[in-house]
Amino acid sequence: MSDDTMAPPTSQPDAESDGLLRDRRSVLRCAAIAAMVGASAPILAACGGGDSSTGAGPTTGSSSGPTSAPTTGGSTGPSSAPPSSGAGGKVLGPVSDVPVGGGKVFTDAKVVVTQPTAGQFKGFSAVCTHQGNPIGSVQDGQIICPFHQSHFSITDGAPVSGPAATPLPAVNVAVEGTNVVQTA
Secondary structure (H helix, E strand, O other), rough: HHHHHHHHHHHHHHHHHHHHHHHHHHHHHHHHHHHHHHHHHHHHHOOOOOOOOOOOOOOOOOOOOOOOOHHHOOOOOOOOOOOOOOOOOOOEEHHHHOOOEEEEEHHHHHHEEEEOOOEEEEEEOOEEEOOEEEEOOEOEEEEEEEEEEEEEEEOOOOOOOOOOOOOOEEEEEEEEEEEEEEEE
């Protein structure tokens, strides 16, 4: 019978250490979630739509603008000023990047700009209305989400094929000089 009395003490520490592992894992998991939520707060604040015509970044008013630097697409670095003069829109990229009958995805701004006919520029959200995945490209006159093959019209953002049933939301864009800008 002494064997029976010995069995529970050896299994008891295992259960306790397993409980501690679960507790440690829970604590680490909660800490990771808290860190992600805390890290996303400035990102969400930066994504908030401001009605000011300056379009210049953070509420602190600091003169250094690293938070607003990635407003140009990855294509041409020389257009360094995030906001443009004139209507005060955010520069998306050069007009020459948006072909007639096609378009360009400006990933950093989450905007797709199309040019259905020469000189007519349309802007749409670059977030697919099916499951919120990023739009991948504009090909053969259609805006394409590569994740589930939803295709949208370059003219009005309406779904053409695939699982998406809702059009891409319109985004206000304009041409200022040689650039396409996102306007309020």
